[in-house]
Amino acid sequence: xxxxxxxxxxxxxxxxxxxxxxxxxxxxxxxxxxxxxxxxxxxxxxxxxxxxxxxxxxxxxxxxxxxxxxxxxxxxxxxxxxxxxxxxxxxxxxxxxxxxxxxxxxxxxxxxxxxxxxxxxxxxxxxxxxxxxxxxxxxxxxxxxxxxxxxxxxxxxxxxxxxxxxxxxxxxxxxxxxxxxxxxxxxxxxxxxxxxxxxxxxxxxxxxxxxxxxxxxxxxxxxxxxxxxxxxxxxxxxxxxxxxxxxxxxxxxxxxxxxxxxxxxxxxxxxxxxxxxxxxxxxxxxxxxxxxxxxxxxxxxxxxxxxxxxxxxxxxxxxxxxxxxxxxxxxxxxxxxxxxxxxxxxxxxxxxxxxxxxxxxxxxxxxxxxxxxxxxxxxxxxxxxxx
Numbered sequence: 001x002x003x004x005x006x007x008x009x010x011x012x013x014x015x016x017x018x019x020x021x022x023x024x025x026x027x028x029x030x031x032x033x034x035x036x037x038x039x040x041x042x043x044x045x046x047x048x049x050x051x052x053x054x055x056x057x058x059x060x061x062x063x064x065x066x067x068x069x070x071x072x073x074x075x076x077x078x079x080x081x082x083x084x085x086x087x088x089x090x091x092x093x094x095x096x097x098x099x100x101x102x103x104x105x106x107x108x109x110x111x112x113x114x115x116x117x118x119x120x121x122x123x124x125x126x127x128x129x130x131x132x133x134x135x136x137x138x139x140x141x142x143x144x145x146x147x148x149x150x151x152x153x154x155x156x157x158x159x160x161x162x163x164x165x166x167x168x169x170x171x172x173x174x175x176x177x178x179x180x181x182x183x184x185x186x187x188x189x190x191x192x193x194x195x196x197x198x199x200x201x202x203x204x205x206x207x208x209x210x211x212x213x214x215x216x217x218x219x220x221x222x223x224x225x226x227x228x229x230x231x232x233x234x235x236x237x238x239x240x241x242x243x244x245x246x247x248x249x250x251x252x253x254x255x256x257x258x259x260x261x262x263x264x265x266x267x268x269x270x271x272x273x274x275x276x277x278x279x280x281x282x283x284x285x286x287x288x289x290x291x292x293x294x295x296x297x298x299x300x301x302x303x304x305x306x307x308x309x310x311x312x313x314x315x316x317x318x319x320x321x322x323x324x325x326x327x328x329x330x331x332x333x334x335x336x337x338x339x340x341x342x343x344x345x346x347x348x349x350x351x352x353x354x355x356x357x358x359x360x361x362x363x364x365x366x367x368x369x370x371x372x373x374x375x376x377x378x379x380x381x382x383x384x385x386x387x
Contacts, residue, residue, distance in 0.1 A: 020105050021073030028070050033131045035063030035330070035382020037138070042347075042376050048336070049138075050145045051090045051183050052348040054378060061088035063137055063382050067129050069099070077105045085129050089181065090188055098129065098151055109162075114155040120173055120198050121147050121216050123255035123268050131384035135264065135299050135320065137330045138380055140286040141346045142305035142312055146272050147216075147251055152177040152196050166205040173198040177218075184224050185241055185351040191222040194246070200253075209258030209265075216251045220244045220274065226351030231359045231367040239355055242277075249274045264290045264299065280308040295322040310340015310373070327385045334378040342371025 021027060039046070039054045047055040053062035065087035073079045083099035101115025118125050122143070127133040128150055154175015161168050175196050182191040200214030224242040229235070255268040269285040283306045290299025301316040318332040338345040342357060349357075359368030 020077070020103075020111075021071055021079055023073050023075040026070065026072040028068065029386065030066075030068045031130045031132060031384075031386045032066040033063055033137070033382055033384050034060070035137055035380060036060045037062045037378060037380040037382075040377045040379070042374060046374060046376070047186070047348045048346055048376060048378065049141060049348070050148060050346075051088065052186055053088060053090070061091070061093070063131075063380060064088070065129055067098070079103050079105075087129065090183065109160045111158045112155070113158070116151055116153050117156060117173065117175070119147070119149050119152050119177065119196070119216070120156070120171055120200055120214060121149075121251055122253060122270075123212050123214075123257070123266075125150075130386070131330075131382075132326075132328060132386045135266065135288065135290060135297060135330075136301070136316070136318060137332050137382050137384070138334075140268075140288075140301060140303040140314075140316070142284045142303040142314065143268055143270050143286055145346050146270065146282060146284065148182050149177045149180050149191075149193055152193065154196065156198075165207070166203070169202045169204070171198070171200050182222060182224075185226055185354060186348050187226065187351070189222060189224045191220065193218040193220055193249075195219045209256060212253070212255045212257075214253045214255075218249055219246045220249050221246060228352045228355040230355075231363070239351070241351060241354060244274065244277065247275050247277060262292050264288075264292070264297070282307050290318075296320065297322075305345060307340075307343065310338060310343020310345070312336065312338045312343070312345030323383075326387060327383060329383050330381070332378075332380045334380070335375075336378065337375045338373040340373070342373065344371075344374055347374040347376070 036058050037054050038058045039048050039056055049062055053059055065085055067085035069083040071079060071081045080102055081099055085096045085098055086093060097116060099116055101113050101117055103111055103113045105111050124134055124139060152175040154173060156171055156173035159170045177193040180191050181188045196218040198216040200212060202210055202212040204210040222244050225238050225240050227236050227238050230237045250273045253268060253270045258265045266288045272282040284304060286301055286303035288299055288301040290297055297320040299318045303314045305312040314334055314336040316332055316334040321329045323329055356368035357371040360370050
């Protein structure tokens with residue numbers, strides 16, 4: 001398979017309007033990841049990650065996934081796209097309908113879409129499950145753990161304007177994502193995102209890479225409660241860990257990518273604010289640089305996550321090998337550290353632990369247990385592929 005064919009295939013999986021089909025034509029593409037990961041450095045069975053699947057066992061459910069995308073041209077300007085995946089959610093595998101939408105190419109530069117669409121939150125949102133399109137096996141957790149919703153029901157408009165040195169693209173989206181799951185306190189809870197509004201602009205130059213600026217907001221509803229053994233009598237009771245009632249969340253991101261075939265860099269900064277949640281703002285970023293040596297890509301990433309309670313930092317060192325034009329073997333070592341007033345970062349704490357920390361602080365140490373920081377070494381090995 002030629003390199004041009006691979007680039008086209010990856011672009012199709014991003015569902016850009018540049019590859020619209022004629023009436024009666026169809027296209028099917030597949031993608032996936034097969035990988036294992038392991039957390040070392042924490043000796044109490046601590047887990048890490050959005051679904052808590054990275055721990056001191058060698059596990060494949062943190063990274064592995066399989067997906068397919070089908071596109072069909074109803075007419076020369078009207079088409080349908082469906083994308084489905086099978087991937088883990090916490091400790092169980094689950095089938096997901098990621099995309100199911102109609103698209104209308106109104107003009108050469110304007111495309112309108114309606115149905116189930118990807119939430120345009122991050123720089124890599126359109127290809128979130130297609131690991132082949134980014135250099136890491138696991139996207140930087142400091143940034144990509146913040147907003148867990150990956151799709152919504154609604155509509156968007158995409159407009160691309162060609163320029164002498166590249167192109168500029170605009171996207172405006174609106175809709176809602178209700179009855180979704182959010183992972184917190186080592187469990188899954190219901191969450192609704194209503195009145196979603198998103199807008200972003202990307203400037204792609206022929207010689208200097210791509211800059212993207214995005215903004216997303218939504219009214220959030222969730223009730224995160226859990227049963228714990230209470231102090232001082234040890235009786236079981238339900239406590240409220242967090243509750244959001246139509247509170248507006250605002251997410252801003254700025255990203256930059258560059259790849260000239262030899263040198264590569266990818267960088268993203270984000271800011272998350274949830275009004276009246278009492279936790280202030282969350283800011284995060286990562287800086288990645290890499291160089292290709294024939295079929296090998298060596299890269300290094302520094303990432304940082306800042307909240308009022310503390311900070312998480314990490315260094316990731318990766319080495320990729322292109323086995324075939326459509327199959328990449330990836331290996332990574334990630335060192336993660338947290339600091340601050342018992343801040344746990346992306347490390348997972350159970351509801352009982354959070355309650356015990358609160359009791360310890362409020363009782364002056366008479367009960368519960370003190371909060372603490374965590375650190376660890378994460379090793380990941382896997383294969384990303386497209387077909």
